[in-house]
Amino acid sequence: MPNTVTLHAWAIPAFVSGSPVDHTWVTTYDNQQHHYADAAAVAAAGKDYWFCWGSYHPTGGVPGNPTGGLGKQAGNLTMARCLVQSNADSAKVAAAQGTILVYGIDGVCHQLANQVLYATSGTRLTVKKARGYVASSFLYGTYGLRHAAWASKI
Known part of the structure; x- marks a missing residue:
């Protein structure tokens, strides 16, 4: 696979500490080994950081999973960057939204993280281990509700 990297999926409690659901995001580095102050760093x-409709988090961690790691898998960096722009705030940059243009309507962070992870090889990695994923995937599917836009993008 050309331009192969390891894509890492992460989680942290969504919205507030103690939340029963997780915010998810994707990186091209292991945030347990490499600590960056912010997305500019x-x-x-x-390296690449996909905000997935959240703010920057230097590391992950949720109850029962102190690192917040949801999985890692080889993927095509060119494809991941094409599907969703990295190192850009989803709330401010349209290309960083994939096809989740309206948070909570088209999907949430879980679906946007899955859009980035679509670039993984073999059986595609998803953030299915995140708390709240069963509910979000029931409401929005794996990749969000804008099916035609997603099919066009991939």
Whole structure:
């Protein structure tokens, strides 16, 4: 696979500490080994961080999963960047929204993280281990509700 990297999926409690659901995001680095102060530092290091409709989180961690790691798998970096722009705030940059243009209507962070992870090889990695994923996938599916836009993008 050309331009192969390891994509890492992460989780942290969504919205507030103690939340029963997780916010998810994706990186091209292991945030347990490499600590970056912010997204600008990630980009300066030549790495990728997908906000997935959240703010920057240097590390993950949720109850029962102290690292917040949801999985890692080889993927095509060019494809991941094409599907969803990395190192850009989803709330401010349209290309960083994939096809989740309206948070809570088209999907949530789980679906946007899955859009990035669509670039993984073999059986595609998803954030199915995140708390709240069963409910979000019931409401929005794996990749969000904008099916035609998603089919066109991939």
